[in-house]
Structures are given as structure tokens and as C-alpha cells.
Amino acid sequence: MNLDRASIIASIKAEIVKIAATLDGDASDLQPDELIPASGYIDSAGLLELIGWFEASYDFRVPAEEFTVDNLGTMDAMAGYLLRRKGAA
Amino acid sequence: MAFAIHVPRINNNDDEVKLAGLQIAVGSRVTKGQIVGQVETDKAVVDVEAGNDGFVLAILGEVDATVSVGSVLVWVGQTVDEAVPLPQGTPPGAVSTSSAPTAKAGALLAEHGLDAAQVPASGERLTVADVERFLATGGAASTPSRAAVPATASKVDSVPDVAGELKLLKSEEKGMLATVTWHRDVAVPGYVEVSYDPAPWDEYAQTFGQQHGLLLSPLLPLMAWRLVELAAESPRLNATIVGSKRYEYAEVNVGFTVQAGDVLYLAVVRNSAALGPLGFVTGLVDLQRRAAGHKLGPLETQGATIGFSSMARWKVSRHIPILPPHTAIMVAHAVAPDGSGVLGATYDHRVLNGSEAAATLRKLCKPPKAP
Numbered sequence: 001m002n003l004d005r006a007s008i009i010a011s012i013k014a015e016i017v018k019i020a021a022t023l024d025g026d027a028s029d030l031q032p033d034e035l036i037p038a039s040g041y042i043d044s045a046g047l048l049e050l051i052g053w054f055e056a057s058y059d060f061r062v063p064a065e066e067f068t069v070d071n072l073g074t075m076d077a078m079a080g081y082l083l084r085r086k087g088a089a
Numbered sequence: 090m091a092f093a094i095h096v097p098r099i100n101n102n103d104d105e106v107k108l109a110g111l112q113i114a115v116g117s118r119v120t121k122g123q124i125v126g127q128v129e130t131d132k133a134v135v136d137v138e139a140g141n142d143g144f145v146l147a148i149l150g151e152v153d154a155t156v157s158v159g160s161v162l163v164w165v166g167q168t169v170d171e172a173v174p175l176p177q178g179t180p181p182g183a184v185s186t187s188s189a190p191t192a193k194a195g196a197l198l199a200e201h202g203l204d205a206a207q208v209p210a211s212g213e214r215l216t217v218a219d220v221e222r223f224l225a226t227g228g229a230a231s232t233p234s235r236a237a238v239p240a241t242a243s244k245v246d247s248v249p250d251v252a253g254e255l256k257l258l259k260s261e262e263k264g265m266l267a268t269v270t271w272h273r274d275v276a277v278p279g280y281v282e283v284s285y286d287p288a289p290w291d292e293y294a295q296t297f298g299q300q301h302g303l304l305l306s307p308l309l310p311l312m313a314w315r316l317v318e319l320a321a322e323s324p325r326l327n328a329t330i331v332g333s334k335r336y337e338y339a340e341v342n343v344g345f346t347v348q349a350g351d352v353l354y355l356a357v358v359r360n361s362a363a364l365g366p367l368g369f370v371t372g373l374v375d376l377q378r379r380a381a382g383h384k385l386g387p388l389e390t391q392g393a394t395i396g397f398s399s400m401a402r403w404k405v406s407r408h409i410p411i412l413p414p415h416t417a418i419m420v421a422h423a424v425a426p427d428g429s430g431v432l433g434a435t436y437d438h439r440v441l442n443g444s445e446a447a448a449t450l451r452k453l454c455k456p457p458k459a460p
Contacts, residue, residue: 052381
């Protein structure tokens with residue numbers, strides 16, 4: 001996977017749109033800085049699915065203590081967290 | 090009445106043999122004297138014969154797996170839809186433990202992060218062979234009676250008269266089959282439902298989540314935790330029937346459904362009551378995360394004594410769940426199109442009556458006073 005911030009966000013958004021579609025939702029308007037849990041597009045189970053995909057796609061593991069809104073609450077935060085973890089930020 | 094075909098002894102030195110072959114399938118008809126399979130040691134191979142005419146109800150071993158001499162290998166019934174008997178004197182989910190491990194067994198337990206109480210002993214002491222068998226079966230050996238969950242797919246025992254292809258089931262599909270078959274053949278299920286105002290629960294969960302900085306909404310885990318509290322107060326909720334007696338579990342093991350892609354897991358939080366609300370919520374979230382990655386261990390998907398499920402995300406207004414094997418109640422959460430909350434419960438009427446199930450749901454409708 002490309003470790004370019006815009007590409008990461010695009011990939012995350014594509015996954016969110018895909019998960020939201022399974023719930024009859026359309027998340028195509030989700031903004032990079034919009035709080036995902038509060039957006040209403042995906043629920044907790046969908047968010048878990050998203051994080052699972054995130055870990056598998058970028059081959060890393062989010063420790064329980066870093067499973068926070070600050071790190072994973074928005075697409076922008078997720079991308080920043082990934083880049084920090086990969087030492088690319 | 091069902092008849093058992095036991096694993097034969099080949100020689101005096103081997104208490105276990107390998108199941109080398111099977112010539113039957115669940116639902117197939119067998120006749121007295123028919124060879125149904127073979128077992129072997131490194132010295133000999135012996136045919137296994139049916140002792141009675143009938144239909145294969147369940148097969149309790151897999152080809153190439155090790156089976157214990159004298160254990161039930163096949164249940165044969167007089168009819169194809171007869172229930173498979175539960176093992177005599179073995180409560181469901183009970184672990185036949187209390188045997189002290191040998192030194193080598195203790196080391197092996199430590200190596201795999203296991204507790205001796207999880208592993209059934211075949212003799213007076215827990216041996217290396219017991220632990221290895223437990224590991225080889227993915228922990229299934231800890232719940233011997235659960236292996237007796239009837240596995241008949243349906244009452245149709247022959248291929249339909251329309252062109253098609255038989256497909257092997259994945260492990261999770263086999264689990265689902267075993268669950269619905271237990272529900273169909275053993276439990277006496279009833280269903281009750283109440284509607285409730287979801288606002289107090291939503292507010293409670295939001296406050297709880299903010300207090301603890303949680304990323305995910307703790308609403309459903311907290312409702313499941315409330316069920317744990319109710320089960321601890323009312324042991325009948327956390328029970329099943331063995332023979333003509335009620336078996337009340339010593340621990341509350343909550344089975345919580347987790348949809349991970351196409352796979353539906355029943356993730357089990359063991360000994361839930363000891364965790365406290367935050368420990369339960371974080372423990373369940375951890376299980377959910379690993380379920381989402383298809384990384385649950387065997388002990389995390391079996392041994393449920395009570396169940397909780399939600400289909401709110403699927404926007405269904407009614408959800409009548411299937412009872413996990415050897416449980417008395419499975420609570421189902423949903424949200425109706427008008428936004429009102431719905432709590433339903435499938436219950437085993439051999440253990441609980443409708444008013445008990447309804448009273449449980451009414452208590453679940455309201456959160457505790459303060460997080």
C-alpha cells in the first residue's frame with residue numbers, strides 16, 4: 001500500500017464507503033476531519049471492521065492502549081497515526 | 090432410543106487409536122454388522138461395525154484424529170431425526186478437571202498459557218497426553234458433552250433430485266449448523282419481546298464512554314454487562330437442563346455475536362461477573378477486534394452459558410435468535426423503524442418460563458442509575 005497521506009485517506013474512505021453500503025448508508029460525503037464514530041455512517045461493529053482492515057492492509061497492529069479517538073477517530077487521524085507508526089511522519 | 094457405536098480396543102497397551110476411515114455420513118442408514126469405519130494403531134487396523142440397524146445421528150470423531158478406546162464414536166437412531174443423547178452424568182460445558190498435573194504436563198500447560206482447570210484429565214493425574222489431546226482438538230476436549238451436539242444437517246438424508254454439487258462446510262458454518270440443530274432437537278424454545286425507550290441507555294453509554302475515553306460506543310457491551318449482573322442475581326438464567334435436573338453454571342460466560350465479514354462469531358467472555366463493567370467492556374471490545382481479524386482462539390468461541398445479540402445495525406425491527414447450545418436465554422437487541430428500542434429473548438422453556446424471560450427483559454430496559 002502507498003504510504004502517501006492522501007492515498008491512505010482515499011483508501012480508508014473507500015473502505016468506510018464499502019462498510020456503510022452494507023448498512024444501506026452512503027458515506028461518500030465523509031470529510032477527512034469528521035469524527036467517524038459520530039458521523040452515523042458506520043456503527044461500532046463497522047468501526048471494528050474498519051480497524052481490522054486498517055491493520056491488515058498496512059501490516060501493523062494497534063495496541064489496546066492506543067485504541068483511542070485521538071489516534072483513530074477521523075480519517076486524517078488514522079492516516080497520521082499510521083505514518084507515525086511507520087516512521088514516515 | 091439411540092444406540093452408540095464405541096471405539097474398539099485393538100490391544101491392551103493402547104488406550105487411544107487413530108480413526109483411519111469412515112464409510113458413513115450423518116443421516117445415512119446402517120444395518121447391523123455393517124462396517125462403518127476403521128481404527129488403527131501402529132500395530133493393526135480393525136473394522137468398526139454397527140451393532141444395530143438405524144440411521145447415523147452423529148459422528149464424534151474425524152478421520153486421522155485420535156479417539157479414546159471405549160468412547161462413543163457414532164450415535165445410531167431408530168429414526169433419522171432422533172435426538173442425540175447427552176453423555177450420562179456429564180453436565181454441559183463442564184470440565185472434568187481437579188486432577189493435579191504431572192511435572193511435564195505442568196510445563197506444557199505453562200508453555201501454552203493454559204490452566205490445569207481447562208484441560209480434562211483421563212486419569213487420576215493430568216498427563217502430557219491429556220494436554221496434547223486438548224491442544225490437538227483446539228480446546229474442544231474441555232467440553233466433552235458439547236461434542237454430543239447433534240450434527241444432523243436436516244431431515245433430508247439424500248441429495249435432492251435436482252442437479253447440484255455438495256460443498257464442504259467451513260468450520261464456522263459447522264458451528265452454526267450444530268447450534269441450530271441443538272436448538273431444534275434439544276431445547277424447547279420460546280420467545281418474548283418488549284419495547285423500550287432507548288434514550289436513557291444511550292445517555293448512560295455516552296457518559297460511560299466519555300468518562301473512560303472509549304473509541305467505540307459501549308452501549309451494547311454495557312447492556313450485555315447488565316445481563317451478566319442479572320444472571321449473577323438469578324442463577325436460573327445461567328443454566329441448562331441435564332437429564333431431569335437443572336444445571337446452574339458456576340460462571341457467567343457471555344456469548345456475544347460478532348459479525349466479521351461473512352462470518353458470524355459467538356465471542357465468549359468467560360467468567361464475566363469477575364471483570365466489572367469497564368473490564369467487561371474492554372475485554373469484549375478486544376474479543377470483537379480479534380473476531381474482526383478472524384483471530385479468536387477456540388476457548389473464545391465456545392462455552393457460552395448465556396447469550397446477547399444485536400441486529401440494530403441491520404435495521405430490523407424483530408430478531409428472534411437461536412439459542413447457543415446449553416444456554417437458557419439469548420437476548421436480542423434491535424431498533425424499530427420508529428426509533429424505539431426492542432429487546433427480545435429466546436429462552437429454553439425447560440429452564441425458564443415466559444414471565445421470567447419477560448421480567449429479565451424489563452430489568453434490562455433501564456440502565457443502572459449512574460455509570
